[in-house]
Amino acid sequence: MGFVRAGVFSMVGLVALSFASFTLIALMPADPVEIAIRAWNLPATEETVAALRADWGLDRPLVQRYLHWLADFVTGDWGRSFRTGEPVFAEFRARLPVSLVLGLSGLLLAIALAVPLGFLAAARPGGFADRGSRALSVFVQAVPGFWLGLILLWVIGVQFRWIRPFANDAAAFVLPILLIALHSVAVFCRVYRRDMAETARRPYFRTALAKGLSHRQALWRHAHRSAFYALLSAVRSEAGWVIGSTATMEILFNLPGLSQFLVQSIAVRDQMVLQAYVMVIALWLLVMNALVHLALRLLDPRLA
Amino acid sequence: MVRTFALTALAVFLLLGGLWQPHDPDAVDILARHSGMTASHPLGTDHLGRDLLSRILAGGWRTACVLLSVGFIGFTAGTLLGTAAAVLGGWRESVLLRCCEFFITVPTLIIALTAAAIFGLTPLSAGLALGLAGIGPHALFAHALSRRVISQPFILAARALGVPPGRMIARHLLPNTLPLMFSHVGNQAGLAVVAYASLAFIGLGADPSKPDWGSMLFEYRVFIFDHPALMIWPGIAIAGTVAVLNAVFDDPD
Numbered sequence: 363m364g365f366v367r368a369g370v371f372s373m374v375g376l377v378a379l380s381f382a383s384f385t386l387i388a389l390m391p392a393d394p395v396e397i398a399i400r401a402w403n404l405p406a407t408e409e410t411v412a413a414l415r416a417d418w419g420l421d422r423p424l425v426q427r428y429l430h431w432l433a434d435f436v437t438g439d440w441g442r443s444f445r446t447g448e449p450v451f452a453e454f455r456a457r458l459p460v461s462l463v464l465g466l467s468g469l470l471l472a473i474a475l476a477v478p479l480g481f482l483a484a485a486r487p488g489g490f491a492d493r494g495s496r497a498l499s500v501f502v503q504a505v506p507g508f509w510l511g512l513i514l515l516w517v518i519g520v521q522f523r524w525i526r527p528f529a530n531d532a533a534a535f536v537l538p539i540l541l542i543a544l545h546s547v548a549v550f551c552r553v554y555r556r557d558m559a560e561t562a563r564r565p566y567f568r569t570a571l572a573k574g575l576s577h578r579q580a581l582w583r584h585a586h587r588s589a590f591y592a593l594l595s596a597v598r599s600e601a602g603w604v605i606g607s608t609a610t611m612e613i614l615f616n617l618p619g620l621s622q623f624l625v626q627s628i629a630v631r632d633q634m635v636l637q638a639y640v641m642v643i644a645l646w647l648l649v650m651n652a653l654v655h656l657a658l659r660l661l662d663p664r665l666a
Numbered sequence: 667m668v669r670t671f672a673l674t675a676l677a678v679f680l681l682l683g684g685l686w687q688p689h690d691p692d693a694v695d696i697l698a699r700h701s702g703m704t705a706s707h708p709l710g711t712d713h714l715g716r717d718l719l720s721r722i723l724a725g726g727w728r729t730a731c732v733l734l735s736v737g738f739i740g741f742t743a744g745t746l747l748g749t750a751a752a753v754l755g756g757w758r759e760s761v762l763l764r765c766c767e768f769f770i771t772v773p774t775l776i777i778a779l780t781a782a783a784i785f786g787l788t789p790l791s792a793g794l795a796l797g798l799a800g801i802g803p804h805a806l807f808a809h810a811l812s813r814r815v816i817s818q819p820f821i822l823a824a825r826a827l828g829v830p831p832g833r834m835i836a837r838h839l840l841p842n843t844l845p846l847m848f849s850h851v852g853n854q855a856g857l858a859v860v861a862y863a864s865l866a867f868i869g870l871g872a873d874p875s876k877p878d879w880g881s882m883l884f885e886y887r888v889f890i891f892d893h894p895a896l897m898i899w900p901g902i903a904i905a906g907t908v909a910v911l912n913a914v915f916d917d918p919d
Contacts, residue, residue, distance in 0.1 A: 375768065383780065504909040506860045508867050509901035512887055516894050527890055602774075609779065610864050614887070625868055628782075640780055 368655070372648050376641075377432075383640040384428050387633050394444045394631045395420065401445070401630060418444065435641070441634035445627060450638050453623060458642070460619035464535075464608045465646075468542030469597065475547045476593060480554030481586070485578050487559070495555065499548035507541045508610040514541075528616060538611035545607065546600050550593050557592035561585035591661050594654055601650035605643060669914045676910045680730035683723030691716060691724040691877050700893055709899050712886065718896065721877035722903050728878055729859055729907065731789035732796065736858040739797025741851045744804025749843070751805070752812035753835060763809065769802035774861055782865050792865055796858045800851075807850050811843040852915030856908040863904050879904050 395414045399406050404414075415421045419430065434441065440450040482491035514537060519527035528534075558581060561567055570580040609621035616622075620639065627635035689707075695715035702710045709718040751762040774796060781795030815821065816839065824838050866880025879900040886896035 500909075500912070503856060503912055505901075505905045506863055506867075508864065509883060509897075509904065512883065512890065512897050512901070516890050516897075520891055520894070528888075606774075606779070606861075606864070610867055613868050613884070621868065624779075636780075 368652075372651075376644055376648065379644050380432065380435075380637075380641060381428060384431065384637060385424065387636050387640075388424055388427070394418070394633060397630050398444055431637070435638075440638045443627065443635050444632045445630045445635075450634050453635075454620065454638060454642065457618055457620050457623055460617055461605070461608050461612065461621065464538055464542060464611060464617070464619065465601075465604045467539050468608075469546060469601065469604055471539060471543040472546030472550055472600075473593065473597070475543065476550030476554055477590070479547065480551040480558070480589065480593075481581065483551065483555045484558035484562070484585070484589075485581060492555070495548065495551045498544075499552050502545045502548045506610070507545060507607050508614050510544075511537060511541050511611065511614050530616065534615040534617065538608070538615050538617070542604055542607050542611060546604065549600055550596055553596045554589045554593045557589040558585045561588055587661060591658060594657050594661070598651055598654050601654075602647060605646055672910050673914045676907060676914075679723075680726045680733070680907070683725070683727035684730065687717075687720035687723045689717035689720045691720040692875060693717075702895075710893075710895060712896055713889065713893075718899055721882060722879070722899060724877045725879045725882060725900065726903065726907075728789045728876070729862060732793040732858060732862045733855055735790060735793030736797040736800060737851050737855060739794065740800035740804045740854065741847065743797075743801045744851070745808045745840075745844070745847050747801065747805040748808025748810075749812050749835065749839065751809045752816060753831070753839070759809075763806065766802040766805045766809075769799070770806070774799040774857065778861055778865055779868075787865055789862075792862050793858075796861055800854055800858070803854070804847070804851060808843060808847055811846055812839060815839055815842045849915045852911065855915070856911040859904060859908050859911070 395411055395418075396406075398404070398414060399410065404410050412421075419427055422430075431441065438451060440454065442448065443450055443453065446453075479491055479495055483489070483495045484492075486492060515525075515527040518524045525531070525533040562581065562585060567580060567584055570584050571577065575583065608619060609624075611617070612619040612621045613625065620642065624635065624639050693716060695711070697715065698707070698711050699713055699715040700711060701707050701715070704710070707717050707719065709722070711717055712721075747762060747766070751759045754762075777799040778792060778795040781791060781798075785791045785795075821834070821838060824834055829838070863878070863880035863883075866878035867884045869881060869884055882900040883897055886893075886900070889896050
């Protein structure tokens with residue numbers, strides 16, 4: 363029941379979002395036809411403009427264009443790029459894996475690191491792990507990931523000469539994942555620790571201690587599940603942040619991902635690409651939301 | 667005391683750039699390129715001989731514009747919507763809250779990215795987009811605050827005395843919520859600085875000739891081998907600004 367309701371809500375939200383962005387993008391001040399004529403050195407006559415408009419369907423009313431686009435989008439025809447003339451879907455299919463790998467492995471790495479770090483921080487409040495994770499969360503809030511990436515490139519690339527900066531090698535893939543994970547580790551770790559500290563004040567936790575469990579054992583057996591639950595809830599908001607930081611990482615490390623394509627398309631007001639990007643981001647958020655929701659249900663049987 | 671001092675220093679640093687720079691930030695002086703730190707160029711010059719300190723100051727002014735518009739929009743609209751939801755109650759309350767929750771799920775940077783994609787990136791458009799994106803969380807926060815105040819006995823007493831609704835909001839509700847709202851907005855301001863720098867770094871429709879901290883980092887990243895100082899200073903400006911903002915409007919975790 364809950365699933366059907368959530369599914370219907372997301373579909374309605376998705377359609378509303380697509381219409382809003384379609385309208386907004388169509389109302390953009392710059393005219394793609396003018397830009398294309400300049401870019402391709404076409405004669406700026408009435409016929410060329412009219413032909414281009416008819417070809418791209420720009421001469422029809424907005425609602426009709428939207429419905430046409432929606433029907434095409436659902437069947438996998440995401441239109442042609444105004445800039446390159448290539449199908450948008452093919453371009454996205456080639457580039458999406460890069461962004462997905464960056465984002466997903468960053469998130470997974472962050473979860474994997476945040477659990478032990480948060481556990482150590484909770485096991486010894488005021489200890490090294492606790493103070494370290496607090497400092498880390500202050501640090502990542504103030505220092506943007508792309509600048510940290512530049513500094514890292516300078517230190518390990520130029521000073522130590524371990525890697526070649528801006529080369530398209532494995533380091534250009536590993537570094538961005540680490541940088542994306544760093545921010546999420548700090549967030550997850552604090553969430554995890556805070557929830558553990560709350561559980562440790564509960565009566566049942568004292569009972570567990572009275573039964574003879576050590577503090578660490580009690581934390582792991584009786585507080586970990588609830589703390590992990592809190593951590594997974596934080597994944598939902600972090601998923602958006604992660605996809606945003608893949609954008610700067612793709613530019614910095616010159617990776618052929620989605621955001622790089624977006625930046626190239628924005629200058630020429632490539633409507634089909636912009637619209638597809640908005641939809642892909644919305645879908646990513648929806649999927650992450652659903653995945654987290656599923657995982658939460660597995661963790662907490664009371665929700666099911 | 668320290669907080670007031672830090673905030674004043676930051677404000678002077680950011681606003682100074684709008685009024686005065688030691689050199690014209692866009693003046694090209696090919697003879698003085700990569701001059702290093704000298705008396706007339708305290709932070710050195712870039713590959714075109716433009717003064718780095720002037721460019722950072724000018725970028726600070728642009729960042730300040732973003733900060734002010736984000737703060738203004740988020741603060742006014744968030745307080746208005748959140749307070750309205752709490753005061754109105756009933757189905758209007760739940761509709762307002764549902765809308766805010768829906769917008770919260772879309773990340774700030776993505777909204778700004780889309781807005782910059784559509785309207786081009788200027789301090790004003792970025793501030794507008796980031797501010798609009800901030801309305802959701804601010805409204806939810808204002809709503810929670812107002813609910814808590816409304817449930818207190820003195821509101822009941824005021825209502826029993828026959829205080830009209832407008833006066834109730836102005837005299838009894840807002841004075842209790844506004845200070846907390848203000849520090850909450852300040853707390854989110856650091857995020858806006860980083861988001862604006864990220865947008866400028868990506869280079870979305872930004873005017874590349876205008877000095878922004880983010881676009882400077884993008885432009886100077888190629889000098890990482892020979893002149894790393896060029897990409898260190900703008901980064902310090904970003905990190906310093908955000909750190910001061912976060913420390914002043916500290917959120918007790």
